[in-house]
Amino acid sequence: MKTDTAVRLPAYPGTGTGPTVLRRLGYVLLYSLLILVALLQILPLIWLLLFSLKNNQEVFDMAPFALPATPRWENYVKVWTEGNISLYFFNSVWITVVSVVFTVLFASLVTFAITRMRWKGRSLVLGLFMVGMMIPVHSTLIPLFSLFLKLHLTDHPLSVILSYIAFNMPITIMILLGFYYALPREVEEAAVMDGCSVHRIFFRIVLPMTASVIATTAIINMIYDWNEFIFVNTFISTDAYKTLTVGVQNFIGQYTTDWGAIGATLMISILPILIAFLVLSNRIVEGIAAGSVKG
Amino acid sequence: MDKVMSNRLVAALYVLPALLLLLVLIYIPIVLTGYYGLMQWDGIGAMTFIGFENYARLLHDATFWQSAYHTFLLALFSALSLIGYLMIALVLSGKIKGANLFRKIYLIPMLLSSVAIAQLWLKIYHPSNGVLNTFLESVGIANPPAWLAEPSLVLYALFVPILWQYAGFYILIYYAALKNIPESLVEAARIDGASPWQIAFRIKLPLITEVIKVTIVLAVVGSLKYFDLIYVMTDGGPNGSSEVMASYMYHQAFRGFDFGYGSAVGFFLLVICLVVTWLLRKATASKDTIQYS
Numbered sequence: 001m002k003t004d005t006a007v008r009l010p011a012y013p014g015t016g017t018g019p020t021v022l023r024r025l026g027y028v029l030l031y032s033l034l035i036l037v038a039l040l041q042i043l044p045l046i047w048l049l050l051f052s053l054k055n056n057q058e059v060f061d062m063a064p065f066a067l068p069a070t071p072r073w074e075n076y077v078k079v080w081t082e083g084n085i086s087l088y089f090f091n092s093v094w095i096t097v098v099s100v101v102f103t104v105l106f107a108s109l110v111t112f113a114i115t116r117m118r119w120k121g122r123s124l125v126l127g128l129f130m131v132g133m134m135i136p137v138h139s140t141l142i143p144l145f146s147l148f149l150k151l152h153l154t155d156h157p158l159s160v161i162l163s164y165i166a167f168n169m170p171i172t173i174m175i176l177l178g179f180y181y182a183l184p185r186e187v188e189e190a191a192v193m194d195g196c197s198v199h200r201i202f203f204r205i206v207l208p209m210t211a212s213v214i215a216t217t218a219i220i221n222m223i224y225d226w227n228e229f230i231f232v233n234t235f236i237s238t239d240a241y242k243t244l245t246v247g248v249q250n251f252i253g254q255y256t257t258d259w260g261a262i263g264a265t266l267m268i269s270i271l272p273i274l275i276a277f278l279v280l281s282n283r284i285v286e287g288i289a290a291g292s293v294k295g
Numbered sequence: 296m297d298k299v300m301s302n303r304l305v306a307a308l309y310v311l312p313a314l315l316l317l318l319v320l321i322y323i324p325i326v327l328t329g330y331y332g333l334m335q336w337d338g339i340g341a342m343t344f345i346g347f348e349n350y351a352r353l354l355h356d357a358t359f360w361q362s363a364y365h366t367f368l369l370a371l372f373s374a375l376s377l378i379g380y381l382m383i384a385l386v387l388s389g390k391i392k393g394a395n396l397f398r399k400i401y402l403i404p405m406l407l408s409s410v411a412i413a414q415l416w417l418k419i420y421h422p423s424n425g426v427l428n429t430f431l432e433s434v435g436i437a438n439p440p441a442w443l444a445e446p447s448l449v450l451y452a453l454f455v456p457i458l459w460q461y462a463g464f465y466i467l468i469y470y471a472a473l474k475n476i477p478e479s480l481v482e483a484a485r486i487d488g489a490s491p492w493q494i495a496f497r498i499k500l501p502l503i504t505e506v507i508k509v510t511i512v513l514a515v516v517g518s519l520k521y522f523d524l525i526y527v528m529t530d531g532g533p534n535g536s537s538e539v540m541a542s543y544m545y546h547q548a549f550r551g552f553d554f555g556y557g558s559a560v561g562f563f564l565l566v567i568c569l570v571v572t573w574l575l576r577k578a579t580a581s582k583d584t585i586q587y588s
Contacts, residue, residue, distance in 0.1 A: 136520040
């Protein structure tokens with residue numbers, strides 16, 4: 001049926017017709033709001049960068065966002081060499097890497113077993129993991145501490161690593177779950193017909209197919225483990241195994257009045273994640289969205 | 296196919312490592328927490344069974360209930376801030392150029408450790424040299440308060456970095472959900488003459504109701520558990536004016552060496568989290584879900 005009457009649309013911003021001025025004004029307001037929020041999110045960090053490059057005199061006397069005459073990189077050098085920060089940094093790196101690798105591996109094994117294999121109790125086990133997500137970490141702190149004490153694992157990185165793996169398991173499995181459900185089964189079915197064992201199917205076929213979601217969960221885990229504080233703070237007391245978050249906290253305790261040093265310490269602790277973000281922002285965004293929207 | 300994929304031994308093998316860790320490091324400790332709550336214990340020596348004394352003490356502990364009140368305020372504030380995040384996400388999901396860039400910038404604080412955020416904001420709130428008070432003085436406000444030292448202000452002052460940390464996370468979630476709405480629906484409404492307001496509130500919001508419910512649960516329960524930032528910034532001070540349940544638990548156990556009582560608080564916190572989660576899920580359950588397929 002033909003109609004030859006033109007449809008008249010009301011003049012609202014964004015509908016594509018109507019007075020351009022009104023539409024433009026609407027957009028200006030909206031963009032201003034978005035930019036304001038972006039500035040509020042970023043300004044504290046810019047201020048941090050600036051005062052990490054000043055000495056106390058400049059921090060106290062100059063305007064907050066004024067640039068230092070010469071950036072005082074010596075703040076960074078001092079912090080890196082004097083404060084054991086390099087040790088803490090190294091600990092954070094290897095503890096995070098080990099935790100992430102095992103978390104993703106174990107979670108993949110479980111998700112594969114739950115989604116691909118058939119056995120009684122499948123839903124029960126899945127339910128257990130999902131309920132685990134609701135547990136406040138701190139409610140388990142005391143028994144965990146006591147347990148590790150008895151196992152002589154306090155002051156041992158294993159206590160921290162095992163805890164990270166356990167507590168990140170639910171969210172990791174949840175993210176993997178969606179992906180595994182959507183995986184096509186034809187490849188596996190063909191493999192079974194060819195006489196493949198379950199192990200081969202998992203390690204040689206399914207696992208490589210999940211490479212992208214593994215990257216996502218790895219990043220989520222990395223952010224959590226790198227930034228984690230309370231477990232390390234409670235279980236580890238000697239410097240040798242402290243991670244960056246706890247180390248930064250202790251270090252700043254000693255240097256309460258040296259703003260430049262504090263700024264440099266904080267910058268060093270956040271730089272790795274920021275760099276990772278610049279490189280992998282799409283994955284990170286996707287991972288966080290996936291982990292929660294599905295919830 | 297079935298035979299290979301039903302091999303129970305293999306399934307058990309695959310599930311075991313994760314399940315074992317989950318049971319040993321999460322489920323058993325929860326039970327133990329409740330059990331330790333029945334004890335008098337300094338953490339090192341022997342435990343003495345005292346029945347429900349700790350739990351009874353908890354019910355009459357004014358300091359604890361004050362911390363519970365603070366926690367409640369935090370939860371309320373977090374839930375209300377969701378409205379703001381939703382508005383921003385609605386704007387962002389419209390025809391905005393550079394939405395991706397905005398999204399990523401908003402997310403940056405989420406990547407930082409609570410310790411780093413706490414230390415940074417300690418400096419921002421610094422009475423004389425912090426950027427906040429410096430700014431306030433420069434616009435003529437004579438004696439801006441020492442934000443973290445004023446018992447009446449400290450809790451609210453803490454809300455700001457918490458807001459700052461999580462804004463990007465919730466904006467991201469809402470944005471993803473809004474973007475999932477088929478463009479055809481929005482177009483149809485537009486052609487029917489709906490204003491952007493009507494589109495936003497009558498069409499988009501109802502379609503993402505499920506996601507909004509999830510974020511409410513996340514925000515509220517997250518607030519109940521909140522610890523790290525408060526511990527580093529004010530340690531519950533001054534004089535407990537910023538104490539929350541989780542920090543109170545920590546103080547009782549690890550400072551007061553009253554692990555029995557601390558466990559009772561911890562167990563109570565756990566129960567509250569589970570109950571609140573259940574209540575929220577029930578309260579926001581709708582009888583008819585809106586479908587658009």
